[in-house]
Amino acid sequence: MAAVPMEHGLLLAAILFALGLIGVLVRRNVILVLLSIEIMLNSSGLAFIVAGSRWVQPDGQIMFIFILTMAAAEVSVGLALVLRFYHHFKTLDTDRANTMRG
Amino acid sequence: MQEFLWLIPTLPFAGFLTLALIGARLSRLSVMLIGVGSVALSAFVSVLVGVSFIAAPPHGYAYRETLWTWLQVSNFRPEIAFYLDALSLVMVLVVTFVGFLIHLYSTEFMSGEEGYSRFFAYMNLFMGSMLTLVLADNLLLLYLGWEGVGLCSYLLIGFWYREPANGSAAMKAFIITRIGDTAMAIGLIVLFNNLGTMQIQEVMLRASQQWPVGSSLAMVAAALLLGGAVGKSAQLPLQTWLPDAMAGPTPVSALIHAATMVTAGVYLIARTHVLFTLAPLVQSAVAVIGAVTLLLAAFSALTQRDIKRVLAYSTISQIGYMFLALGVGAWSAAIFHFMVHAFFKALLFLGAGAVILSLHDEHDMFNMGGLRSRLPLTFWTFLIGSASLSALPLVTAGYYSKDLILWQAWASRTGSPLLWAAGLAGALLTSLYTFRMVFLTFFGEAKTMDAQRHGNRMSVPLVILAFLSIAGGFVELPVSPGNQWVFTEFMGTALPAAAIIPTEAATQHALQLIASVTSLAGIFLAYIFFHRNSGSTKLPVRSPVGYAVHCFLSSGWGFDRMYDKLIVQPYVYLARLNKADVTDLIYRGIALLSKIIHQGLSIMQNGRLRWYALTIGIGAVAVLGLVVLL
Numbered sequence: 001m002a003a004v005p006m007e008h009g010l011l012l013a014a015i016l017f018a019l020g021l022i023g024v025l026v027r028r029n030v031i032l033v034l035l036s037i038e039i040m041l042n043s044s045g046l047a048f049i050v051a052g053s054r055w056v057q058p059d060g061q062i063m064f065i066f067i068l069t070m071a072a073a074e075v076s077v078g079l080a081l082v083l084r085f086y087h088h089f090k091t092l093d094t095d096r097a098n099t100m101r102g
Numbered sequence: 103m104q105e106f107l108w109l110i111p112t113l114p115f116a117g118f119l120t121l122a123l124i125g126a127r128l129s130r131l132s133v134m135l136i137g138v139g140s141v142a143l144s145a146f147v148s149v150l151v152g153v154s155f156i157a158a159p160p161h162g163y164a165y166r167e168t169l170w171t172w173l174q175v176s177n178f179r180p181e182i183a184f185y186l187d188a189l190s191l192v193m194v195l196v197v198t199f200v201g202f203l204i205h206l207y208s209t210e211f212m213s214g215e216e217g218y219s220r221f222f223a224y225m226n227l228f229m230g231s232m233l234t235l236v237l238a239d240n241l242l243l244l245y246l247g248w249e250g251v252g253l254c255s256y257l258l259i260g261f262w263y264r265e266p267a268n269g270s271a272a273m274k275a276f277i278i279t280r281i282g283d284t285a286m287a288i289g290l291i292v293l294f295n296n297l298g299t300m301q302i303q304e305v306m307l308r309a310s311q312q313w314p315v316g317s318s319l320a321m322v323a324a325a326l327l328l329g330g331a332v333g334k335s336a337q338l339p340l341q342t343w344l345p346d347a348m349a350g351p352t353p354v355s356a357l358i359h360a361a362t363m364v365t366a367g368v369y370l371i372a373r374t375h376v377l378f379t380l381a382p383l384v385q386s387a388v389a390v391i392g393a394v395t396l397l398l399a400a401f402s403a404l405t406q407r408d409i410k411r412v413l414a415y416s417t418i419s420q421i422g423y424m425f426l427a428l429g430v431g432a433w434s435a436a437i438f439h440f441m442v443h444a445f446f447k448a449l450l451f452l453g454a455g456a457v458i459l460s461l462h463d464e465h466d467m468f469n470m471g472g473l474r475s476r477l478p479l480t481f482w483t484f485l486i487g488s489a490s491l492s493a494l495p496l497v498t499a500g501y502y503s504k505d506l507i508l509w510q511a512w513a514s515r516t517g518s519p520l521l522w523a524a525g526l527a528g529a530l531l532t533s534l535y536t537f538r539m540v541f542l543t544f545f546g547e548a549k550t551m552d553a554q555r556h557g558n559r560m561s562v563p564l565v566i567l568a569f570l571s572i573a574g575g576f577v578e579l580p581v582s583p584g585n586q587w588v589f590t591e592f593m594g595t596a597l598p599a600a601a602i603i604p605t606e607a608a609t610q611h612a613l614q615l616i617a618s619v620t621s622l623a624g625i626f627l628a629y630i631f632f633h634r635n636s637g638s639t640k641l642p643v644r645s646p647v648g649y650a651v652h653c654f655l656s657s658g659w660g661f662d663r664m665y666d667k668l669i670v671q672p673y674v675y676l677a678r679l680n681k682a683d684v685t686d687l688i689y690r691g692i693a694l695l696s697k698i699i700h701q702g703l704s705i706m707q708n709g710r711l712r713w714y715a716l717t718i719g720i721g722a723v724a725v726l727g728l729v730v731l732l
Contacts, residue, residue: 028712098708098709
């Protein structure tokens with residue numbers, strides 16, 4: 001099996017990360033913001049996998065499992081917060097929740 | 103008994119603390135008992151200490167009592183210590199005894215006033231500070247007492263603080279004496295820097311060992327101390343505060359601004375006489391300042407209408423005599439005159455207070471008159487005080503002390519006939535203005551209807567002080583009559599005798615005779631001008647020139663106006679120019695900058711999640727970029 005070159009893997013990870021970041025910055029719906037964060041997490045996970053296969057080490061995959069676990073925890077907390085958020089503001093728009101402005 | 107020395111200043115301080123803390127809740131009787139009792143006990147202890155000092159003199163005629171070390175910074179180690187020798191003993195006895203009589207008098211004089219306990223608290227604080235001043239063993243403790251009496255002077259001049267004029271008189275006294283005090287503080291630092299100690303006797307010893315006569319350091323130190331003395335004792339050019347200080351209650355004027363505090367400068371110079379001997383130029387300056395002041399103040403006293411201002415100028419003038427004596431090296435004569443002056447001037451002030459009180463706060467002598475028969479006791483005691491002030495020959499104490507000063511101003515090695523002549527002219531003016539006051543107040547027609555008599559607590563001090571104003575002089579009698587030198591001999595244990603050029607007894611008699619005639623002539627002139635011809639139109643005052651001179655003298659030789667023009671107004675002008683302070687621009691700029699930054703930062707705090715995420719992202723990129731690039 002011809003190995004995918006590392007540069008390609010990293011480039012994909014960077015593109016995904018940038019997409020996720022742009023999503024966090026431009027999306028106003030809080031669920032889609034969470035989704036974008038998920039994309040960013042997975043892009044960094046991908047970078048670990050690529051690095052692991054480049055140096056033929058298991059560390060990259062172990063890190064990815066950690067990231068998955070953390071992402072699951074984060075989503076559960078995040079969704080709970082989203083529920084509270086919707087209860088409180090009757091909307092999912094983050095810009096409407098700026099009651100703590102300076 | 104001498105080990106009880108520490109009690110003398112401590113008792114009034116204890117009285118002050120008690121009155122200051124719980125005085126407002128005490129009845130008038132207990133305030134009186136505490137206020138007067140503490141000073142009475144202090145006077146009692148000083149008599150005991152004095153008797154034992156004279157009966158069994160300690161080694162070297164000086165007793166030192168160290169209580170504790172005040173503070174210690176390497177070799178700077180002032181102690182709370184008291185020093186008793188002939189000089190401080192006389193000061194302590196006079197201060198406590200006269201102070202006690204004035205306290206007793208005040209209990210009745212102030213009885214109608216609110217702030218009764220406040221008054222006695224301040225008075226007790228004053229007594230404690232004054233006694234600390236005269237008993238201090240080192241210059242720093244002396245300075246503490248020195249500032250303490252200044253503070254009490256301020257508080258008591260402004261005692262009736264609801265009147266704005268009293269407040270400004272108090273400030274004036276405080277600020278003008280502060281000029282002298284600053285000079286004195288610098289003088290103390292000069293002494294410590296060069297001699298390495300603050301302890302007075304040690305300072306004097308080292309100064310005489312290390313500095314030759316006329317050395318510049320001795321001159322500087324003596325001149326700076328003289329500055330302090332001039333401020334405190336209201337001598338030229340810092341004399342302007344004392345006449346205004348009469349805004350305080352009359353017992354305060356008697357105690358602080360006549361008998362005790364204002365003579366602190368005389369005490370300071372006598373205490374540090376070694377320094378002044380090392381600086382002959384400064385010592386001559388003392389004599390000249392004294393001579394000029396006594397003349398200027400006597401002229402001003404001649405033109406006052408307010409009875410208390412006459413006495414204030416007279417005080418300045420009499421302290422001028424003491425400075426004259428100090429300046430010609432007649433140390434013990436100066437202290438002798440201090441003692442006698444304390445008696446008769448306290449008496450005169452208390453008498454004036456009695457008159458003012460019985461006429462319902464009337465100060466103007468031209469509205470008095472004819473009080474001789476209505477207030478007989480006040481009249482007779484006041485007359486005795488006046489006779490003593492104008493040095494009525496042979497019978498009064500003032501004669502002996504003033505005669506001694508005049509004689510030593512003539513005969514001392516540093517004296518001169520010119521100084522003597524100034525003193526003599528002052529003596530003539532003194533008896534003139536004194537009896538002008540007596541004639542205007544007690545003789546002539548009565549101008550007011552009622553004059554209340556006063557009670558025993560005011561009469562007893564008057565009688566005792568009148569007795570002392572006569573008897574106080576007999577401890578020191580010149581060649582005729584008596585040739586008794588008890589006081590000088592006692593003082594000789596602490597102060598060197600004046601260096602007298604030996605003269606024949608005939609000269610001495612002649613000078614004595616001239617002084618006596620001068621005093622009597624002054625009284626006679628006063629009788630002519632102010633009693634027999636008081637209504638005459640030929641008096642010099644009635645002419646336009648005479649009136650202008652009168653106004654000039656009555657305003658104290660225009661010193662106030664001169665200081666106002668030369669110092670106060672330019673200062674106020676500069677202050678107004680610099681109202682928007684230049685140096686403040688820097689600090690205002692800093693404040694403005696932080697305000698701008700604050701506004702910028704608070705715009706960023708907009709509550710938008712996406713904005714925060716963006717800044718986090720930018721921050722992360724910036725940090726990573728830095729890591730990669732560097």
